[in-house]
Amino acid sequence: MSAKLKDIALKTGFSQSTVSRVLHKGSQKVSISEETIRIIKKTAEELGYRPNILARSLRTEQTHEIGILVPDISNPFFSTIVKNLASELRKFGYGTVVYDTDENTSLEEESLRHLLDKRVDGLIVAAVGQEAKHLKEIVHKGIPLITMDRCFNDFDVDGVSVDNVQGSIMAVQHLLNEGHQRIAFIQGLPGTYANEERKKGYAKALELAGIPIDPQLIGGNDFRASNGYIETKHLLTIKNPPTAIFSASDLITLGVLEALREEKKIIPQEISLVTFDDPYFTKYLSPALTAVAQPIERMVEIAVNLLFRRMKNPQEQIRRVLLEPTLVVRNSVLRVARLSVVKNIRDQNL
Amino acid sequence: MSAKLKDIALKTGFSQSTVSRVLHKGSQKVSISEETIRIIKKTAEELGYRPNILARSLRTEQTHEIGILVPDISNPFFSTIVKNLASELRKFGYGTVVYDTDENTSLEEESLRHLLDKRVDGLIVAAVGQEAKHLKEIVHKGIPLITMDRCFNDFDVDGVSVDNVQGSIMAVQHLLNEGHQRIAFIQGLPGTYANEERKKGYAKALELAGIPIDPQLIGGNDFRASNGYIETKHLLTIKNPPTAIFSASDLITLGVLEALREEKKIIPQEISLVTFDDPYFTKYLSPALTAVAQPIERMVEIAVNLLFRRMKNPQEQIRRVLLEPTLVVRNSVLRVARLSVVKNIRDQNL
DNA sequence: TACGTTTGTGCAAACGATTGCATTGCACGT
DNA sequence: ACGTGCAATGCAATCGTTTGCACAAACGTA
Numbered sequence: 001m002s003a004k005l006k007d008i009a010l011k012t013g014f015s016q017s018t019v020s021r022v023l024h025k026g027s028q029k030v031s032i033s034e035e036t037i038r039i040i041k042k043t044a045e046e047l048g049y050r051p052n053i054l055a056r057s058l059r060t061e062q063t064h065e066i067g068i069l070v071p072d073i074s075n076p077f078f079s080t081i082v083k084n085l086a087s088e089l090r091k092f093g094y095g096t097v098v099y100d101t102d103e104n105t106s107l108e109e110e111s112l113r114h115l116l117d118k119r120v121d122g123l124i125v126a127a128v129g130q131e132a133k134h135l136k137e138i139v140h141k142g143i144p145l146i147t148m149d150r151c152f153n154d155f156d157v158d159g160v161s162v163d164n165v166q167g168s169i170m171a172v173q174h175l176l177n178e179g180h181q182r183i184a185f186i187q188g189l190p191g192t193y194a195n196e197e198r199k200k201g202y203a204k205a206l207e208l209a210g211i212p213i214d215p216q217l218i219g220g221n222d223f224r225a226s227n228g229y230i231e232t233k234h235l236l237t238i239k240n241p242p243t244a245i246f247s248a249s250d251l252i253t254l255g256v257l258e259a260l261r262e263e264k265k266i267i268p269q270e271i272s273l274v275t276f277d278d279p280y281f282t283k284y285l286s287p288a289l290t291a292v293a294q295p296i297e298r299m300v301e302i303a304v305n306l307l308f309r310r311m312k313n314p315q316e317q318i319r320r321v322l323l324e325p326t327l328v329v330r331n332s333v334l335r336v337a338r339l340s341v342v343k344n345i346r347d348q349n350l
Numbered sequence: 351m352s353a354k355l356k357d358i359a360l361k362t363g364f365s366q367s368t369v370s371r372v373l374h375k376g377s378q379k380v381s382i383s384e385e386t387i388r389i390i391k392k393t394a395e396e397l398g399y400r401p402n403i404l405a406r407s408l409r410t411e412q413t414h415e416i417g418i419l420v421p422d423i424s425n426p427f428f429s430t431i432v433k434n435l436a437s438e439l440r441k442f443g444y445g446t447v448v449y450d451t452d453e454n455t456s457l458e459e460e461s462l463r464h465l466l467d468k469r470v471d472g473l474i475v476a477a478v479g480q481e482a483k484h485l486k487e488i489v490h491k492g493i494p495l496i497t498m499d500r501c502f503n504d505f506d507v508d509g510v511s512v513d514n515v516q517g518s519i520m521a522v523q524h525l526l527n528e529g530h531q532r533i534a535f536i537q538g539l540p541g542t543y544a545n546e547e548r549k550k551g552y553a554k555a556l557e558l559a560g561i562p563i564d565p566q567l568i569g570g571n572d573f574r575a576s577n578g579y580i581e582t583k584h585l586l587t588i589k590n591p592p593t594a595i596f597s598a599s600d601l602i603t604l605g606v607l608e609a610l611r612e613e614k615k616i617i618p619q620e621i622s623l624v625t626f627d628d629p630y631f632t633k634y635l636s637p638a639l640t641a642v643a644q645p646i647e648r649m650v651e652i653a654v655n656l657l658f659r660r661m662k663n664p665q666e667q668i669r670r671v672l673l674e675p676t677l678v679v680r681n682s683v684l685r686v687a688r689l690s691v692v693k694n695i696r697d698q699n700l
Numbered sequence: 701t702a703c704g705t706t707t708g709t710g711c712a713a714a715c716g717a718t719t720g721c722a723t724t725g726c727a728c729g730t
Numbered sequence: 731a732c733g734t735g736c737a738a739t740g741c742a743a744t745c746g747t748t749t750g751c752a753c754a755a756a757c758g759t760a
Contacts, residue, residue: 004716015740020718030719031737053467054408055716058745063404072433074630079429083422083450095464098448100433114445117403257634284607286636354746365710370748380749381707405746408715706757714748722741728734 003047012043019044024051057119065095066307067115069108069125071150073100076279077250077296078126081148084300085124092308094121101128103189103223109134116143122307126150129192144310148303149294151193151320158310160302160321164194164276167292167325168201168246169208171274174290174327175244176209179336180272184242186231186256188223188249195223198248198276217242220252228255236263243272243336250277253289268334278328288330295323353397362393369394374401407469415445416657417465419458419475421500423450426629427600427646428476431498434650435474442658444471451478453539453573459484466493472657476500479542494660498653499644501543501670508660510652510671514544514626517642517675518551518596519558521624524640524677525594526559529686530622534592536581536606538573538599545573548598548626567592570602578605586613593622593686600627603639618684628678638680645673 005023009016014036022032022040057063066089070078086096097120099111105128112134115123122144127135132155139145139157147159175183185202188195199218206213216238219231228247232255235242247253253275257267265271267287275282278293302321309316355373359366364386372382372390407413416439420428436446447470449461455478462484465473472494477485482505489495489507497509525533535552538545549568556563566588569581578597582605585592597603603625607617615621617637625632628643652671659666 005718006716016717017719017741018739020716021739024718030739033738036738050463050467052408052469052716054404054413054469055745056718058402058404058408058747059716059718061745073423074426074430074433076424076426076429079426080424083424086450087452095468096448098446100436102437113400117400118445119402119404254631254634261636281604281631281635284604284635285631286611355748356746366747367711367749368709370746371709374748380709383708386708402746405715406748408717408745409747409749411715702760704757704759707755709753709755711750711752713750716745718744720741720743722739724737724739726735726737728736730732730734 003044003049004052005049007047008040008043008049011047012039014040023049024056061119063119063121064093065097065118065120067112067118067120067123068096068098069101069111069115069123069127070098071101071103071108071126071128073098075251076281077277077294080280080296081126081300084297085304088300088304092304103128105131112138122146122311124148124303124307127152129194130189142314144307144314146303146307146310148299149194153193156318156320158306158319160299160306160323161193162294162299162325163322164197164325165201165204167276167294167327168198169205170325170327171246171276171290171292172202172205173209174329175246175272175274175333176205176211178272178333180244180333181211182214182217182240182242182244184217184219184231184235184245186220186228186235186245186247186252187218188220188227188252190221195248202246220248223249223251225251225255225258228252228257229259230255232256232259233263236265244333245271245273247273247275250275250279250282250291253277257285268332272333274333282328283330287332289332290330291328293326293328295326298323353394353399354402355399357397358390358393358399361397362389364390373399374406411469413469413471414443415447415468415470417462417468417470417473418446418448419451419461419465419473419477420448421451421453421458421476421478423448425601426631427627427644430630430646431476431650434647435654438650438654442654453478455481462488472496472661474498474653474657477502479544480539492664494657494664496653496657496660498649499544503543506668506670508656508669510649510656510673511543512644512649512675513672514547514675515551515554517626517644517677518548519555520675520677521596521626521640521642522552522555523559524679525596525622525624525683526555526561528622528683530594530683531561532564532567532590532592533594533596534567534569534581534585536570536578536585536595536597536602537568538570538577538602540571545598552596570598573599573601575601575605575608578602578607579609580605582606582609583613586615594683595621595623597623597625600625600629600632600641603627607635618682622683624683632678633680637682639682640680641678643676643678645676648673 005016005019008019019040022037073079082098089096101108101111108128124146126148127150129150132152149161151159151161187199220227247256267273274290276292278291282289282291355366355369358369369390372387423429432448439446451458451461458478474496476498477500479500482502499511501509501511537549570577597606617623624640626642628641632639632641
């Protein structure tokens with residue numbers, strides 16, 4: 001179809017090798033006369049030459065493509081990550097191949113296989129997170145892989161995540177400082193790194209405050225809106241309901257909001273709310289939500305950095321970076337009057 | 351690295367050709383003995399053979415990849431489209447290569463070039479929409495291309511979009527039916543297909559109602575939140591401000607909400623709002639927004655359908671599909687009392 | 701028996717680029 | 731005058747698959 005090296009070679013009278021060397025300044029070892037370079041470049045231009053990257057990759061065993069795996073690209077958190085990753089990698093001349101695993105480990109395995117079949121030069125993975133076996137295999141094969149956002153305790157690999165424990169602590173301590181004592185936690189998918197860490201932070205904050213954990217106040221089983229909805233409905237029916245809810249992700253929070261509206265509970269007057277994650281629309285909700293924000297740009301930058309470092313030097317020591325989240329205080333938490341706190345405590349003692 | 355056809359050939363004693371024919375049930379023309387098939391498949395399994403798709407594509411001139419171009423993947427509308435497209439195409443054994451053009455025509459051209467370099471088998475494009483020249487070239491080269499959501503008047507190519515004129519008419523007529531007379535329109539990027547069509551619908555609805563268009567009530571110049579913010583602020587300062595705002599996209603609407611909150615305008619009591627687009631969080635906003643929803647799943651399905659049809663038969667007649675949008679009525683529009691309507695009209699006559 | 705036809709397999713040429721190893725000519729030093 | 735070295739270029743193998751063509755054996759048929 002389009003022009004190839006051979007065509008240019010034929011037209012200029014030079015050999016294919018020379019043409020190749022001119023057009024792809026690769027092997028700088030050999031020198032070529034200025035005149036030749038001029039002629040070849042000109043003819044290439046005229047013929048509208050475009051290299052066949054399939055052939056090139058086949059030969060060089062490099063695709064200049066990075067595989068990206070995310071659990072749900074329709075989630076703004078991940079689509080923003082993808083967007084930033086693509087633009088960051090472009091700067092270095094790398095393309096991206098994105099797969100959505102739909103929070104599904106077996107789809108994740110399949111995607112990974114495809115990515116390997118495509119011979120990507122490296123991988124950046126926001127894993128589903130329940131299993132790391134397939135990921136371990138890849139690292140074992142020597143393919144550069146960075147985990148992002150989601151990582152594993154039992155899998156020592158380069159990665160960057162936010163400090164989930166810390167984020168939860170910030171959220172819960174904020175609630176405590178505002179006078180809340182009965183704080184519910186609606187969790188995501190148990191067994192995943194993010195969820196366990198966030199739960200740990202919740203527990204830690206309560207422990208530090210000397211408040212015993214009430215198992216009734218912990219519920220939920222996945223990261224979806226429906227989960228938030230169901231759990232909230234349930235929390236409102238228990239004997240001594242929470243005065244505040246801390247929810248483990250933005251989607252869960254949307255479900256919480258829906259349930260609260262249905263039950264005509266006003267935020268924050270009747271119940272307070274803090275959420276993990278801070279997608280771009282959080283501040284437009286009414287009330288604007290107090291949220292634990294993750295530094296996405298920074299995370300992306302570091303992930304790319306780690307990846308290139310690993311690609312350049314496969315022997316390099318493993319690095320795991322933990323970023324600090326930020327608590328963005330908006331209007332979804334009510335300051336509980338001291339009186340009522342005292343009253344609460346008295347109630348409990350009765 | 352991994353096993354290749356040659357390895358299997360060597361191990362089994364058959365030729366590479368035979369192995370190839372067994373493993374890739376391609377050319378069914380030739381027959382191969384059951385026994386041979388068994389042996390070869392078994393050895394392939396044992397060696398963990400995975401075909402090198404670079405070599406394959408180089409040879410067959412088919413990549414089984416579809417290029418997808420969207421103007422902003424961090425926008426839930428497009429990320430949902432991408433997600434659905436990927437899953438739909440997977441069913442047919444096709445992979446996807448996604449590029450984000452960042453609403454930037456020159457980046458779109460560059461992405462297109464990359465996609466062609468990658469030898470994708472077809473393209474589904476949600477164009478930036480100001481220029482179609484580069485897209486025309488591609489179609490001219492005979493590469494299957496479908497436009498989606500964004501299309502062009504002066505570019506006759508297969509495509510599927512929502513009926514933007516109709517969507518606007520529905521939105522504006524709803525406002526009119528609820529008694530509004532002064533309806534502002536905050537538009538997106540002028541010159542783009544979607545914007546012009548939406549503006550046309552706005553004008554048409556007013557015309558049908560016999561209401562003259564007040565240029566003061568039309569503003570805006572891109573699809574971003576900041577645009578909505580600025581225009582709203584401005585609209586609130588004019589002498590005879592609107593009682594309702596119709597905004598041309600979800601992002602613009604977020605800007606509108608921010609401005610209205612800053613100005614302490616209560617929706618819908620003090621000002622009504624209808625928005626084009628209906629991302630998943632619209633119903634969680636307070637109040638939940640009345641919105642023009644686009645049938646994304648249907649659109650994706652049709653786009654894929656059109657693409658395969660075109661790929662199968664390049665000569666097929668061109669098809670442009672227009673889908674009906676839906677008006678989702680929620681709580682952001684106030685029914686204006688008849689009295690005040692009459693008063694409005696009297697005021698205008700004075 | 702002789703001659704199509706079918707069945708199962710192999711040979712070798714593509715696909716388009718890269719690159720180690722020649723090869724050629726020329727300038728320079730001795 | 732002769733080797734030495736460098737600059738500029740070409741040869742040809744290679745990456746892993748696919749596939750048209752050839753071919754041998756087996757089979758059916760008259």
